[in-house]
Amino acid sequence: MTNRLFDPLTIRGVTLPNRIAMSPMTRGFSPNGVPGANVAEYYARRAAGGVGLIITEAVGVDHPAALGDAGLGEDHIPVLHGKAALDGWKTVVDAVHAHGAKIIPQLWHQGAMRLPGTGPFPDVPVMTPSGTWGPLGRTTSILASKIPSDSKVGAPMTEDDIEAVLDAFVRCAANAVAIGFDGIAIHGGHGYLIDNFLWEETNLRDDRWGGDRTRRSAFPKELVRRIRAAIGPDLPIFFRFSDWKQQDFRARLAQNPEELAEVLCPLAEAGVDVFDASVRYFDKAAYPESQMNLAGWAKKVTGKMSMAVGGIGVNKGMFDGDKGVATRDNIGLLVARFERGEFDLVAAGRVLIGDPRWPQRLSRQEQPDPFDPATLDRLY
Ligand SMILES: Cc1cc2nc3c(=O)[nH]c(=O)nc-3n(C[C@H](O)[C@H](O)[C@H](O)COP(=O)(O)O)c2cc1C
Structure with missing residues (x-):
């Protein structure tokens, strides 16, 4: 029944051995930003277990305001610059390739979510498009102690700030492909910097980086355009976006498919190949007119590929x-949607932390290991 998930997929010049991706998951096991042998083993174990594509945990770009505590006490986040980190990542990439899987890094700038005074450059101010964290008092899982008392967390980004951040992303993308990564994933969701540009509550600008939906896509569009120019035509670019923000779980980027097209089509034109629509439950309808999920609509409105994620193999959303x-057996539901062509790839998160051999077991129709939440706290 699940065979078609195990068909290869070619995206530009890269062929994935199957349609199962590992969703990006921050683990915080890279002291000083450098992934060590334990990180290589962790990813290699998932590649050996049958994952076709690994999207790494979010990796901080080479900008002083990119990383810090983003509300969950994040620490030991990897980076993609400097010899030690690049050597570390090269070992990871080679270890994953040895098992036939592909691997791409998720590039990250925390933007409004970085707590002031944290990270490798604690004195650098928090950087956001309009200096705002977003509206206070919405539904969120962030600890109250980590929500700012004032929504104003900094000054609006200047043109120089914007240029510096674009450069940082491009440098890291170039570093990544130079050491053998198979493409680039961009973290454009969850209330971090790129999403701060997309969301009307955090982008209050009236220059060329703000305005209506299409104009709020100008920053990610320029980012994608420059990354595409830097990495060339043969490697895929994945773009993660989400309606929900950590500042506001109920936020929406678009109320209907037409609005979604306004957000995503500029990014598709600039060079995105796969839209990674981050939702907490893959089987939730995005808009009332059909059962289709957000990945399905992203594919439909852009004509590009898309990837579904959220609650695959587990009973609760992140x-x-x-x-x-x-553990929850919802694979039949997933495959039915996949076989209808709703999306092209599926991304599994927590099941793959719990059971590195999950794809292999799926292909053999064996039961996965029962999910053990304790696995979220260690690197195995
Ligand atoms: C421990 C953990 C860390 C995560 N870190 C990231 C991250 O670095 N970047 C990202 O885009 N999403 C991150 N996510 C979200 C996952 O990629 C995924 O979208 C989410 O867990 C839903 O998939 P699941 O229900 O299969 O776990 C994280 C999730 C978990 C559980």
């Missing part, structure tokens, strides 16, 4: 509590 997260 942020719906770590306690009581258990």
